Amino acid sequence: xxxxxxxxxxxxxxxxxxxxxxxxxxxxxxxxxxxxxxxxxxxxxxxxxxxxxxxxxxxxxxxxxxxxxxxxxxxxxxxxxxxxxxxxxxxxxxxxxxxxxxxxxxxxxxxxxxxxxxxxxxxxxxxxxxxxxxxxxxxxxxxxxxxxxxxxxxxxxxxxxxxxxxxxxxxxxxxxxxxxxxxxxxxxxxxxxxxxxxxxxxxxxxxxxxxxxxxxxxxxxxxxxxxxxxxxxxxxxxxxxxxxxxxxxxxxxxxxxxxxxxxxxxxxxxxxxxxxxxxxxxxxxxxxxxxxxxxxxxxxxxxxxxxxxxxxxxxxxxxxxxxxxxxxxxxxxxxxxxxxxxxxxxxxxxxxxxxxxxxxxxxxxxxxxxxxxxxxxxxxxxxxxxxxxxxxxxxxxxxxxxxxxxxxxxxxxxxxxxxxxxxxxxxxxxxxxxxxxxxxxxxxxxxxxxxxxxxxxxxxxxxxxxxxxxxxxxxxxxxxxxxxxxxxxxxxxxxxxxx
Amino acid sequence: xxxxxxxxxxxxxxxxxxxxxxxxxxxxxxxxxxxxxxxxxxxxxxxxxxxxxxxxxxxxxxxxxxxxxxxxxxxxxxxxxxxxxxxxxxxxxxxxxxxxxxxxxxxxxxxxxxxxxxxxxxxxxxxxxxxxxxxxxxxxxxxxxxxxxxxxxxxxxxxxxxxxxxxxxxxxxxxxxxxxxxxxxxxxxxxxxxxxxxxxxxxxxxxxxxxxxxxxxxxxxxxxxxxxxxxxxxxxxxxxxxxxxxxxxxxxxxxxxxxxxxxxxxxxxxxxxxxxxxxxxxxxxxxxxxxxxxxxxxxxxxxxxxxxxxxxxxxxxxxxxxxxxxxxxxxxxxxxxxxxxxxxxxxxxxxxxxxxxxxxxxxxxxxxxxxxxxxxxxxxxxxxxxxxxxxxx
Numbered sequence: 001x002x003x004x005x006x007x008x009x010x011x012x013x014x015x016x017x018x019x020x021x022x023x024x025x026x027x028x029x030x031x032x033x034x035x036x037x038x039x040x041x042x043x044x045x046x047x048x049x050x051x052x053x054x055x056x057x058x059x060x061x062x063x064x065x066x067x068x069x070x071x072x073x074x075x076x077x078x079x080x081x082x083x084x085x086x087x088x089x090x091x092x093x094x095x096x097x098x099x100x101x102x103x104x105x106x107x108x109x110x111x112x113x114x115x116x117x118x119x120x121x122x123x124x125x126x127x128x129x130x131x132x133x134x135x136x137x138x139x140x141x142x143x144x145x146x147x148x149x150x151x152x153x154x155x156x157x158x159x160x161x162x163x164x165x166x167x168x169x170x171x172x173x174x175x176x177x178x179x180x181x182x183x184x185x186x187x188x189x190x191x192x193x194x195x196x197x198x199x200x201x202x203x204x205x206x207x208x209x210x211x212x213x214x215x216x217x218x219x220x221x222x223x224x225x226x227x228x229x230x231x232x233x234x235x236x237x238x239x240x241x242x243x244x245x246x247x248x249x250x251x252x253x254x255x256x257x258x259x260x261x262x263x264x265x266x267x268x269x270x271x272x273x274x275x276x277x278x279x280x281x282x283x284x285x286x287x288x289x290x291x292x293x294x295x296x297x298x299x300x301x302x303x304x305x306x307x308x309x310x311x312x313x314x315x316x317x318x319x320x321x322x323x324x325x326x327x328x329x330x331x332x333x334x335x336x337x338x339x340x341x342x343x344x345x346x347x348x349x350x351x352x353x354x355x356x357x358x359x360x361x362x363x364x365x366x367x368x369x370x371x372x373x374x375x376x377x378x379x380x381x382x383x384x385x386x387x388x389x390x391x392x393x394x395x396x397x398x399x400x401x402x403x404x405x406x407x408x409x410x411x412x413x414x415x416x417x418x419x420x421x422x423x424x425x426x427x428x429x430x431x432x433x434x435x436x437x438x439x440x441x442x443x444x445x446x447x448x449x450x451x452x453x454x455x456x457x458x459x460x461x462x463x464x465x466x467x468x469x470x471x472x473x474x475x476x477x478x479x480x481x482x483x484x485x486x487x488x489x490x491x492x493x494x495x496x497x498x499x
Numbered sequence: 500x501x502x503x504x505x506x507x508x509x510x511x512x513x514x515x516x517x518x519x520x521x522x523x524x525x526x527x528x529x530x531x532x533x534x535x536x537x538x539x540x541x542x543x544x545x546x547x548x549x550x551x552x553x554x555x556x557x558x559x560x561x562x563x564x565x566x567x568x569x570x571x572x573x574x575x576x577x578x579x580x581x582x583x584x585x586x587x588x589x590x591x592x593x594x595x596x597x598x599x600x601x602x603x604x605x606x607x608x609x610x611x612x613x614x615x616x617x618x619x620x621x622x623x624x625x626x627x628x629x630x631x632x633x634x635x636x637x638x639x640x641x642x643x644x645x646x647x648x649x650x651x652x653x654x655x656x657x658x659x660x661x662x663x664x665x666x667x668x669x670x671x672x673x674x675x676x677x678x679x680x681x682x683x684x685x686x687x688x689x690x691x692x693x694x695x696x697x698x699x700x701x702x703x704x705x706x707x708x709x710x711x712x713x714x715x716x717x718x719x720x721x722x723x724x725x726x727x728x729x730x731x732x733x734x735x736x737x738x739x740x741x742x743x744x745x746x747x748x749x750x751x752x753x754x755x756x757x758x759x760x761x762x763x764x765x766x767x768x769x770x771x772x773x774x775x776x777x778x779x780x781x782x783x784x785x786x787x788x789x790x791x792x793x794x795x796x797x798x799x800x801x802x803x804x805x806x807x808x809x810x811x812x813x814x815x816x817x818x819x820x821x822x823x824x825x826x827x828x829x830x831x832x833x834x835x836x837x838x839x840x841x842x843x844x845x846x847x848x849x850x851x852x853x854x855x856x857x858x859x860x861x862x863x864x865x866x867x868x869x870x871x872x873x874x875x876x877x878x879x880x881x882x883x884x885x886x887x888x889x890x891x892x
Contacts, residue, residue, distance in 0.1 A: 093786040100790055290788060391770075404581045405656040409532035411539050416582040416653040418770060423733050425814055468788040468815050472733065475775075476808030479797035 003027045004119025006340045007099060009086055012040020013061075013326045014318025014333035016068040017125030019078060021337030021353075022122070028077050030116065034103060034471075035497060036070050040126055041146065042326055061326055062392035064365040081494060084114075087473045089121075090291035096121035096314050096316060101496065102477055112483040112490060114385045117337040119311040120340035122159065122302065124333060127281035127319035128427050131167070132377050133395075135385045136242030137277065145175045145278025152178035157186065160274025161348050164251050166190040166239040169371040170325075173278060176231050186231045192251055192260050192279075193371055195234035239264065242275055251275050254380075261376030279373050282431050283320045286467040296322075299465075306345050307336035308409040315340050324364030331356035378439055387436065390422020398436060410437055410464065420464065423472065430464045500524065500720040502864065503689060503696060505675055505712050506704035506876075508534035509651060509853040510842050512658035514704055517857035519863050520666035526698070527659075527667060528691060530674035534655045537706040537849065540818020542729060542766070542774050543651040544742070545851035548591040548643035551607060552614035554875035559755040559848065560615060561871045563645055563856035569854050573657045573723045576664055584654045585769045591646030591742040592621075592629050594637040596802050601639035604746040611839050624667050632806050634737050639746075648766065651850045658853070675720055677715035678839075684715060686838030700832075700864060702840040707784075709843035718835050720878075721886040722844050724819035726780045728792050730800075732810045734771035743803055763799035765807075772809065775800045777847070784819060820847045825882035827875060830856050833862060834879040835887070841878055 006022040011033035019031045031038075033046075039045060043065045053384040060444050072078050079167070083104055090097035095116050129146030136142065143151070145167060151157040152175075163184045165176045168191055175187045218298045240262050241252045255266035294310035296302040301316040303307055308315050316330035318324075334353040339345065345354070356491035383396030401417035410433070413419070419433045420426035426433070485492050500523045504511045507529030518525045522700035529535075543565060550556040570586040595604045608618040619642040626640035627633055670693075679688040679695060687699035705712040714720075744764040754796055764776045778792045793815060800807055802878035809891055823829065833839040845852050859876075862869040874880065878887070 088788060088790055088793075090790060098790070292787075349592065353607050386819035400580060401582055404577070405653075405660065409535055412532070412534045412652050412656060415539065415650065416656060417722070421770070421772075423811075423813060467810055469793075472813050474808065474814055475730075475797050475800060475810050478730075478794060478812055481794075 002363075003342050004340070005030070006120045006122060006337070007096075007116050007118035008032065008122045008124060008317070008337070009099070009415040010040065010124035010126055011038040011082075012042050012124060012126050012318060012329065013065075014126070014320075014329040014336070015040065015122070016065070017330045017333030018122045018124055018315070018317055018340070019345075020068055021334045022120075022341040023072070023075055023078050023337075025338055025341030025343045027032055027120075027341035028399035029070065030081065030118075031078045031083050032086060034083065036082055036083050038072075038080070038082075039065055041150070044150055045169055055243075055293075060178065061330075064330070081114075083108075084473045085473075086287055087471050089287055089290040091290065091469075092311075093101055094312050096311065100482070102473055111477060112494065113477060114485060120315065121291065122184060122333075122336050122340050123291065123309070123316040123320055124318045124329075124336075125284040125287055125292070127283050127323060128485055129171075130279045130282050130373075130431060131277050131428075132279045132373070133355055133385055133387050133429075133432060134239060134241055134277075134377075134380050135382050136244070136248065137241055138386050138389060139244050139248045139303070140246065140274075141244065141248035141274045142242055143217070143274065145171055145276055148274075149175045149178055154184045158182040159276060160272065161185060162187055162272045163274045163276060164188060164239065164253070165269060165276045166188065166237075166253070167280075168252075169278065169280045171278055173233075175278065179276065180231060181421075184274070188232040189270065190235065190237040190239060190370070191235045191444050192238040192256055192374070192377075194256075194258055238377070239275060239277060240267070248272060248275055256376065258374065259376040260358075260374040261379050272433055278299060281319060281323050282370060283323075284427075285320065285425045285465040286470045288316060288320060289466050290468060290470065295425045300323075300364065304331045305341045307332055308339065314341070314462070322361070322364060323368060324360055325367075325444070327356060328360035331360060331475075373435075375435070375439060377499060378436055387432055388417075388419040388422065389426050391418040391420075393417050393419040395436070398433070402437065410434060413437055425467050426464050434464055449465050500700075500864065501698040502526075503528060503698040503701045504704050504842075505689070505701065506536075506647070506706060506709075506843075507531075507659070507669060507671065508536050508704065508706055509534075509655040509658065509705035509850055510706065510845065510856055511702075512538075512655050512662060513857035513866055514702060514842050514860050515660035515667040515857075516658050516667070517663065517854075517861035518660050519667035520862065521861050523861070523864065525662070525667040527662075527669045527857075528673050528675055528694060528696075529669065529687070530818055531671060532671050532747035533659055534652050537650045537818050537820060538655045538710070539652075540727070540729075540816060541651050541820075541847065542586075542776055543850050544648045544848070545647040545649065545739060545762075546591060546643075546742070547611075547616050547645050548593050548618070548641070548742075549744075550611075550848075552610055554872075556611070556614055556616070558828070558852055558855055558876070561858075562852050563647070565854045566647060566649075572660055573725060576661050577657060580659060581660065582653050582854070583650070583769070584657050584841045585650040586647065586654075587769070588645065588647040589741055589766075591744070592626060592633075592645040593641045593643065593744055593746055594623075594626065594633070594803065595639040595746045596634070596637055598638055600746050604639050604641060607746070616643065618643055621833070627751055630743055632804055632807055633743065634695065634803055636784075637803075642741075645853075648723035648742065649850060650769065667875065675712060675715055678783060678836075684837075686836050689716070698838075700838060700840050702842050702860065704842040706843060706849070707819040709821060709841070713839075713841070716836070716839060718839065719887070720829070720835060720841065720843070721824050721883075722829075723781060723822045723824075724784050725822035726778070726782050726785070726817060726819055727776065727815065727847065728778045728789075728796065728815055728817040729811050730775040730793060730796055731774040731814045731816070732775070732807070733813045735773070735810065736768045738806070739767045739773060739804065745799060745803060761797065763803055765800050765803055772813070775807075775812075778817075779820075779847075781822070785825070786817065788815070820845075822846050823883075824886050825880075827880070827882070828852060829878050829883070830858065830859055831873055832877040837856070844890060
C-alpha cells in the first residue's frame with residue numbers, strides 16, 4: 001500500500017505530534033500554520049531573534065515542544081509553511097477536498113497562493129478562547145485570557161500592575177501564573193463555578209486525577225505554579241462589570257449562584273489597572289465544516305477511535321475534537337498522524353499514545369463538567385453592554401431586534417441587528433449571540449404546540465460556525481490563479497519569507 | 500374566506516400581508532424558520548434594468564409602483580423601533596466592458612425605453628460621474644434611476660410583522676405532509692406535522708422547494724433550484740453608489756444554461772459592505788463551496804472596480820433560486836386541482852416581485868380585477884403546458 005501525502009493544518013501540540021507520527025510512518029508531510037512560529041497558542045513564545053532562558057518556566061512541556069520542533073525542522077520529507085492561512089477547503093465525497101492557502105502576513109503584498117490536494121488531511125486547528133461580555137468589557141485594560149497569555153508568553157508584556165483574573169476553567173490558573181511571572185500582582189482568580197460543581201467534576205474518580213498528575217500532567221503544574229505565587233483562588237464569584245474613564249479603573253465582583261446568576265448585595269469593587277477574563281474555549285470548526293466533517297452532539301468535530309472524521313482520510317486531533325489540554329492533544333495528534341500515514345491502530349508503537357488518550361480524555365470530560373458555562377451570566381448584562389464588538393451591537397439592540405421581528409431565526413436576527421456580521425465573523429461573539437437568542441427563545445418562538453427546542457438548533461449553530469471563507473482574503477488574491485506547487489519560484493518565495 | 504400559504508419567505512409573507520389586509524383569514528405554514536431559505540440568501544434587488552420588454556417587465560413595473568407605498572405603510576405600522584428595511588431607490592448603472600458588448604447594451608436600453616423604463620445612455624466618461632471608481636475602460640453605460648434595493652431579510656420580517664398586525668398567523672416548524680381532498684377531488688386543506696387545517700385555497704409559496712410541496716399535494720410543478728453565490732467584503736466608506744453590473748448579467752438571467760454562469764453585480768449595502776454577485780448554476784440543492792465560482796465572481800468584479808483588489812472578502816453566502824423552464828413566475832390557481840394556487844418560480848427576482856405577487860393574488864381571491872394582466876403568469880399558460888402535461892401526477 002502506498003503511503004499518502006499528509007497535510008497537517010495547525011502547528012500546536014496536536015498538529016506537531018501528528019506531523020511527526022505521519023513522517024515516522026513514511027509519509028511526505030506538509031505542515032501549515034498561520035503564525036510566524038511553531039507551537040500554536042499553547043507553546044507561544046518569543047521569536048528566535050529574542051531567545052529567552054525562561055521559556056521552560058513559562059511553558060508546560062517545553063522540552064517536549066523543542067524536541068518536536070527540532071525533529072520536524074531537520075526531517076527531510078517534512079515541509080513546514082509558516083504564515084500559511086487556509087482560507088477555504090472544498091468538500092469532496094469520501095476523501096479530503098482541495099485546500100486553498102494564502103501565505104504571508106495579513107497585510108502583506110504579493111502573497112503566494114497554494115492549492116493542496118492531499119492524500120490525507122489532519123485538522124489540528126485548536127480552539128478560540130471564549131469571553132462572555134459584561135458591562136465595561138470593551139474598556140482598554142480588559143483582556144481576554146488568551147490575549148493576556150499571548151502577551152505574557154509571546155511578548156513578555158505584563159498587562160498591568162494590579163490585575164484580577166476571572167471567568168471559568170482551569171486555563172485561568174496558567175494565565176494567572178504567567179501574569180505573575182511577568183511582574184503583575186494578581187489580586188485574585190475568580191472562578192464562577194462553585195465548590196459543589198467543582199467537587200462534582202473533580203472528585204468522582206480522584207484516582208484518575210492522581211494518575212494524570214503523576215504523569216506530570218499539565219494541570220498539576222499549574223496548581224503548583226499557583227501555590228508558588230500565593231494567588232488567592234475564589235470560587236462562585238464573577239466579574240460583573242468594569243468601570244473607568246479612559247481605561248479600566250475598577251471591577252465589580254459578585255457572588256453567583258450555581259447557574260451563574262449574580263446574587264444581589266454581594267458586590268464588591270476592587271481597584272485594578274487590568275482585568276483578564278476567560279470562559280473556556282470554543283473549537284475552531286470552520287475548516288472541519290468546510291471539509292464536510294460531521295460534528296458531535298456537543299459541537300466538536302466527531303472522530304472515531306482512529307481520530308478519523310466522518311470523511312475518510314480526514315483526521316482531527318486536539319481541542320477541535322474536545323477541550324482536553326496539551327497532553328490529550330499530543331496523544332490524539334500522534335494517533336491521527338500514524339493512521340493518516342496508513343498505520344494501524346493495532347501497531348505496537350501506538351500503544352502508549354492510546355493509553356494516554358484514555359487517561360486524559362476521561363480527565364478532560366470531568367474538567368469540562370466542573371467548569372462549563374452556566375446560563376445565568378446574561379443577567380449581568382445591561383442594555384448598553386456591547387455583545388458584538390466588531391459591529392458595536394449592544395444587548396439592547398439585539399433584544400429590540402428580537403422583539404420587533406418576533407424572535408426570528410439566528411440568521412434573521414444577525415442580519416437585522418448586525419450582530420456577528422463584522423470582520424471576526426462571529427469567532428469572538430458567535431456562541432454568545434447564540435446563547436442570548438436561545439435564552440430568549442421560549443417567549444419568542446411561541447405558538448401552540450411549538451417545540452421546546454432552543455432557537456439555536458443544531459442546524460442554526462452549524463450555520464454560525466460555517467465560514468466558507470475561513471479567513472478574509474483580498475479580492476485581488478481571490479481573483480488570481482494559484483501558484484502551482486511544482487513552480488520552481490515557489491520554494492524561493494517561501495524561503496525568502498523564512499530564511 | 501380562509502387561505503393557507505405554504506412557505507415563510509418573502510413571497511409567503513407578502514401574500515399573507517395582502518390577503519390579511521383584505522380580511523382573509525390567512526395561515527402561513529413554514530417547515531423551518533421564517534426567512535430561512537432563498538429570501539435570506541439574496542441581495543435584495545428590485546431591478547427593472549435586467550428585464551427586457553415583456554410580461555416579467557410589466558410585473559416588475561407594477562411591483563415598482565407598489566414599493567414606495569409598501570415601504571411607507573410598513574414604516575407607519577411598525578414604528579421607528581423596527582429595524583430599517585433599507586429601501587433605497589439608488590438606481591442601477593449597467594456597463595459594457597467589451598467593444599462588442601456596447602451596441603447590444605444600448606439596443607437593449609432603447610427597447611426598454613419603448614416599454615416605459617427610464618434608461619439613460621451615458622457616455623463612458625460621464626459614467627464616471629455616476630460612479631467615480633468605475634474602471635475607465637468601459638465601452639458603454641446605461642443609467643436606470645428606478646432600480647432599488649431593500650435588505651431582504653428585514654423586509655421579509657417587516658412584511659410578516661405587518662401581516663400579523665392584520666391578523667395573519669404564522670406557524671414555524673410546521674411542515675405540510677399531504678393535501679386533504681373533498682369528495683369532488685378539490686383541495687380543501689392540508690395535514691401537517693401538527694394538525695389538519697382546512698381552507699378555501701392553499702397557496703404554494705415555497706420557492707425552489709415548491710416542486711416538492713406541490714408533489715405532496717398531488718400535482719407536479721417544474722420548479723428547479725438554481726444556485727447562486729455572493730461575496731461580501733469588509734465594511735468601508737461608500738465608494739460604490741449604485742447597483743453596478745456588467746451587461747452580460749442580463750444574458751445570464753435570461754439563460755436556461757445549467758452550466759456555471761457568472762456576471763458581476765456590485766453594490767454597497769447600507770452597512771458599508773460591498774456585495775458581489777452573482778453566479779447561476781443548476782446543481783440541484785448542492786450547497787458545497789466551489790472556489791472556481793468565487794474566483795470568477797472576483798475577476799469580474801475587478802473588471803468593474805479595480806480598486807476592490809485590495810479589499811478583503813469577509814464571507815460568502817449562497818442559496819437557491821426557484822427557476823422555471825419558461826422564465827416566468829407562476830401566480831394563480833392551478834387548473835388541474837381546484838383549491839390549489841401557486842406563488843413561486845420568481846428565479847432571482849422574488850424580492851422585487853413579492854409585493855406585486857401578493858397584491859395580484861389578493862385581487863384574484865377576492866374577485867377584484869387585477870391591476871395587470873395575470874394570464875401570462877397563470878399555471879395554465881401555454882409556455883408551461885408542455886412541462887405540466889407530462890408531469891401531471
